Amino acid sequence: MNLTIMRLALQALVGQRRGLVILALPVLLVALAGVLRALTGEPVSANAVVVEVGIALVVPLVALLAANGVLGPEIDDGSVVYLLSTPVSRYAVAASKFVVAAGVAAAAAVTGLMGATLAGGLSGRWVVVSVVVGAGGAVLYTALFSAIAAATRHGMIAGLVYVTVVESLLGRFLGGFRYVSVRAFAERLGEVAADVDLPVADLSTSYAVVASLVLLGVGVGGAGWRLARFQLRGDE
């Protein structure tokens, strides 16, 4: 862990336009819940707002933006070389950047889900869901997207494909995809913590915990592995 790398990563995230989008997504979610409640005059459907929009869309998207914000552009344009031509371990660089991205994503996700829960007039249990699924999901998604960003130059697109095709589309029709679905892991953890019934596929809790830990290791380790082998391509 390196405080300087973390500070620079935070500046890169919040100091640029990407930061505004990360902030805008949870704000939109809260606004949606508030407007729906005002129009109908009764508590919103937790399933429609918190789960289908919040957990399915806002959580992965803020993590996608955060993960690619701290890793992607610097590797693509080669300017990460200024951070790497120092005696700091490349794995420490990757871990520091991951912690910042995961922290920012978790803060945005929890704020959005909890705000929507309160604005929508849902019960206290949903506050627990917001914290557990918001923070857990954001951290796990950030690990996944960090690994993807490290493996390919097209981290944003690959991440979007994962969220829209693998989780939303295929996951809906083919049950087997629950075993590679971050959303399923996070929702299982949320169910256990808050004792609510999330529309989660059948997945054992121990599998969710183990898969989460593996994902964390692969995400941070993969990004560090990529940085340890970072090659500066000449323009020629």
Next chain:
Amino acid sequence: MTDLTLTGVSRWYGNVVAVNDVTMSIRPGVTGLLGPNGAGKSTLIAMMAGFLAPSAGDIRLGEAPVWRNVGAYRDLGLVPEREVSFSYLTGRAFVQASAELHRLADPRAATARALAEVDLVDAADRPISTFSKGMRQRAKLASALVHEPTVLLLDEPFNGVDPRQRMHLMELLTRMGEQGRTVLFSSHILEEVEQIARQIEVVVSGRHAASGDFGAIRRLMTDRPSHYVVRSSDDRGLASMLMGLTGVRSVALGRVGTGEAITVEVTDMGEFTLSLPRLARSAGITVRELAPSDESLESVFTYLVQS
């Protein structure tokens, strides 16, 4: 820890060979890495800086390899050609980040010293996005200098820098060489390299074409057969006289560009330039045009590779 040694280093990308079996040793003082664009200079510097794995061969800083050895950066500073994209940082914050990453005892003082060294004190607290090309270059240099490396590598440091700042940069590199540091910079401009480098390494098409002090390189480059195009009132008559000179290797009559002309291959430029007007005048021939046909640096480099 001051010598950078390359032994049989090659680098290829698929079927394309960017660097071909280069063996050289970079020692304290200023060394110029000279070569045309696309010769493999950036690839070589990236490998020397540990940011590219050699496909074959070995690069060592002192005894230690540079690839996958972050400890090497304690003694190594790199000024890449790549622009700084941390445009939201001030110059000072950028340099200080480097000082902190090097775990210097007093990053603030080291930053101030490096900024003073590159003469960037006045503008240091402005964001990098407002910097001119020369100021960015100096910010990059300050960040590479902040830990006082014994070896400093610079990739095309004078590109796009205005003449006054170029002179300042040259003085700075010369001073660092005199302090006993190993300074290596790449350039495609011979004059630039000649001014400050004691030692010149020439690379062309990925190969190590020549090595030596600037006098030796200059001689290699000027004492080569050169080609001239001559147009006159009597090409055939002049051609037959030129062929009599020992410093002329061949003479050809033919179409050059828009009209007929003589193409002369000269091995002794001094004799040729003295004799041509004398011969022409004695035969009453008017010389209308005399032009070198291959004076570009590229052709000089091509010659070096062939020899």
